Amino acid sequence: MPTVIDEYAALPGRIADAAQHVEDARTALVNELERRDDLIAQAIDQAGMKYAAVAKAAGLTAPQIVRIMSRSSADDD
Numbered sequence: 001m002p003t004v005i006d007e008y009a010a011l012p013g014r015i016a017d018a019a020q021h022v023e024d025a026r027t028a029l030v031n032e033l034e035r036r037d038d039l040i041a042q043a044i045d046q047a048g049m050k051y052a053a054v055a056k057a058a059g060l061t062a063p064q065i066v067r068i069m070s071r072s073s074a075d076d077d
Contacts, residue, residue: 040065041072 002010040058043049044065055065 037068040068
């Protein structure tokens with residue numbers, strides 16, 4: 001059975017593991033947000049969907065879609 005001292009000695013490694021998990025999750029989140037934003041731009045620009053329909057499908061508000069589209073068009077420049 002581990003002692004309190006053993007538990008304390010293991011903390012730096014456990015913290016490092018947790019930090020790596022957070023960084024991995026952060027990277028995955030950024031990738032998924034980019035994917036979602038690309039799909040939103042495709043839905044509006046290529047499929048002709050209305051902002052309100054896209055917002056509803058994405059679980060966002062129309063102003064959030066406008067911001068995403070403004071970033072998308074700025075990326076195209």
